Amino acid sequence: MSNFNRRNFLRTGLLSASFLISPAAVALAKTSSLSDLGKLLVMDATITIYSAREIVTLDPSQPTASAVAVVNDRILACGTLDEVKAAxxxxxxxxxxxxQDKVVVPGFIAQHAHPLLASLSMSSEILSIEDWELPTGTVPALKDKADFVERLMAAEAKLETPEAVLFSWGYHAAFYGPLTRSDLDEISSTRPVVIWLRSCHEFVMNSFALNQAGITQEIMDGWSKSAKEQSNFEEGHFWEQGMFSVLPHIAPMVANPDKFQEGAIVMRNYMHAKGITFGNEPGGILAKPVQDAVNSVMSDSSMPFRWSFMADGKTLAETYADDAEVIAETEKLESWYNGMTHFAEGSVKLFADGAIYSLAMQLRDPYIGDYHGEWMMDEDLFERSFRIYWDAGYQIHIHVNGDAGLDRVLNSLETNLKRNPRSDHRTTIIHFAVSAADQVDRIKQLGAIVSANPYYVTALSDQYSETGLGPERADQMVRLGDVERAGISYSLHSDMPMAPADPLFLMWCAVNRITSSGRVAGEGQRVSREGALRGVTLDAAYSHRLEHERGSIEVGKLANFTILDDNPLTVDPVEIKNVGVWGTVMEGRKIQVGQDEQEASLRPTPLGIDGSEFAKAAIEHAIRSVHSHG
Structure with missing residues (x-):
């Protein structure tokens, strides 16, 4: 039995023990964690009653309320004001x-986002395919390549020192046309210019950056065949294996520890401004210096949200040949976290096929155009990893984008269910870009759940209707309507920075399925507004086995609320993304967006690590994280 299962068994037994003699305690034990139960029952603790215009609880026994009582970090009572006072x-x-004039909903959960990637991108000059509404102001989407050049030149003019690197993220060649070294030489011939493309799979550099990094044609001649094929020295363009080969040369240019901390604070404030109270990094960082840098910001007690980090099963299984050692090394990662960060115990991330942004999904039917699918894990490694973590009782989260990739995942799940039956395993299908109707039925039959990125429809359906997938498959991407009708639990995620970590925007994407051109793609795949709200609250918690303490406003659960200007369940559906966020209550702590004293209280601890060591490890992790996404 794994340590995780032992602790769950112990908790279940203790909660039913006879010493919990209070009827209130017995009721609360159904939803509270044992370690926090005592806090809730302290009779002399300060009780705060919040009144609201409306409280959306997602508790089917009491869907709405107008008041909620909080003691310490837990919910004591919920209902009308008179009912709460009586309680x-x-x-x-x-x-x-x-x-009093706001709408309170369960605290938003970022089911799947990457703080490291977000921090790196937030520390750059963001010039991308979509608007980014940052705490420092809105960065509008690029109009075209000319707009990119103009805005990059303006950013270059603002740099304070001649040696400062001009580093930008977000350009997408499929939207704005090819970007080459000569384009960047026009921006500057006297400072490094490094562009991290929107997919995070490619770098383009100017001549000065190439020279400063010591990258020459002669050095490239010593690279592997695939790295040379995926590089173009004349154009300053390096992608996939070429990107990995150029990485050691350019890492210090794009991943400065101090700059990273600045980006992490922007990321922190951005996510709080979107109402997030809890989040998860899927496939957590496997470089201690990088995790230490993340913790320097995210473990601080002033953080407005908690964050969990899931094990990267792919890397762990590749590293350790002995099955027992894989699990032992996985469990050791718990020691890497503290404060407001923690290890997602008993959860692991695996990979099936490749990226949607680069059209590397594995499809049942051929692509339209010159694209082909990739596998992110060889089949034998995938099957071994699945078996190891399945037998250890882990919940397995699997990145998969194409329908052929999904076939592999479901086949493996079925094989392991027959070999070693497990109930309530909650194997999670992540991203869920291209699928078939028959696969929805199979997901249901096998007891899996879905974590989908609805932004794919908004951002990519128009483009992929013309190339890659064709109109029918492009419009049916992320078929959540079928999933909802089948009664399968689903959550919504951003995969930030692959999409904005904005739960209201994700709800808007799933409910409306409006593309970048303004049309509706796959009308039958739209979901209900309550389903979308659950997808960023209760079902997001369920996807991490945390529904007993997060995701709804019920007695005994953590007092995590997102405070809105209006009710996303009753506003015009196209206005969901425009609903204002006042702030949050996070484990009983009331935090308004932009609250000055809260901002000032965050003072990142000095890292005390070698900058080049951090840079290389950070970028390697970033690329490993997005290699299957971009």
Whole structure:
């Protein structure tokens, strides 16, 4: 039995023990974690009653309320104001009417996002295919290549020192045309210019950057065949294996530890501004210096959200030949986290096929155009990894984009269910870009769940209707309507920075399926508004086996709320993404967006690590993380 299963068994037994003699304690034990139960029952703790215009609870026994009582970090009572006061009884309480004109919903959960990637991109000059609404202001989407050049030149003019690197993320050649070294030489011939393309799979550099990094044609001649084929020295363009080969030369240019911390703070404030109270890094960082840098910001007690980090099963299984050692090394990762970061115990991330942004998915039917699918794990490694973690009782989250990739995942799940039956395994299908109707039925039958990125439809359906997938497959991407009708639990994720980590925007994408041109793609695959809200709250918690403490506003659960200007379940569906976010209550702590004292309280601890060591490890992890996404 794994350590995770032992602890779950212990918790279940203790919660039913006879010492919990209070009826209230027995009721609370159904939803509270044992370690926090005592806090809730402290009778002299300060009780705060929040009143609101409306509280959307997602509790089927009480869908709406107008007041909620909080003690310490837990919910004590919920209902009308009179009902809540009656539940509080003769204990002292304080009233808080801050939300009197607001709508309170369960705290938003970022089911799947990458803080490291987000921090690196947020520390760059963002010039991308979509608007980025940052705490420092909105960065509008690029109009065209000319707009990119103009804005990059303006950014170059603002750099304070001649040696400063001009580093930008977000350009997408499929949208704006090819980008080459000569284009960047026009921007500057006296400072390094490095462009990290939107997919995060490619770099383009100017001549000065190539010279400073010591990259020559002679050096490239010593690279592997595939690296040379995936590089173009004349154009300053390096992708896939070429990108890995150029990485050691350019890492210090794009991943400075101090700059990373600045980006991490922007990321932190951005996510809080979107109402996020909890999140998860899937396939957590496997470089201690990089995790230490992340922790220097994200473990701080002033963080407005908690973050969990999932094990990267692919790398662990590749590294250790002994099955037992794979699990032992996985469990050791728990020691890497502290404070507001923690290890996602008993969860692991695996990979099936390749990227949607670069059209490297494995498809049942051929691509339209010159594209082909890739496997992110060889079949024998995938099957071994699945078996190891399945037998250890782990919940397995699997990145998969194409329908042929999904066939592989479901085949493996079925094989292991027959070999070693497990109930409530919650194997999670991640991304869910291209699928077939018959696969939805199979997902249901096998007991799997879905974590989908609805932004693919908004960003890519128009383009992929013309090339790659064709109109029918492009419009049916992310077929969540079928999933919802089948009664399969689904959550929504951003994969930030692959999409904005904005739960209201993700809801808008899933409910409306409006593409970048303004049309509706796959009308029958739209989901209900309540389903979309659950997808960023209760079902997101369910996908991480945390529904007992997060995702709805119920007695005994953590007091995690997102405070909105309007109700996303009743506004015009096309206005969901425009609903304002006041802030959050995170484990009983009320935090308004932009709250000055909260901003000032975050002082990242000095890293004390070698800059080049951090840079190389950070970029290697970044590329490993997005290699299957971009």
């Amino acid at each position: 509080v009884g003769d204990r002292a309480y304080q009233m808080d009417t801050t939300f």
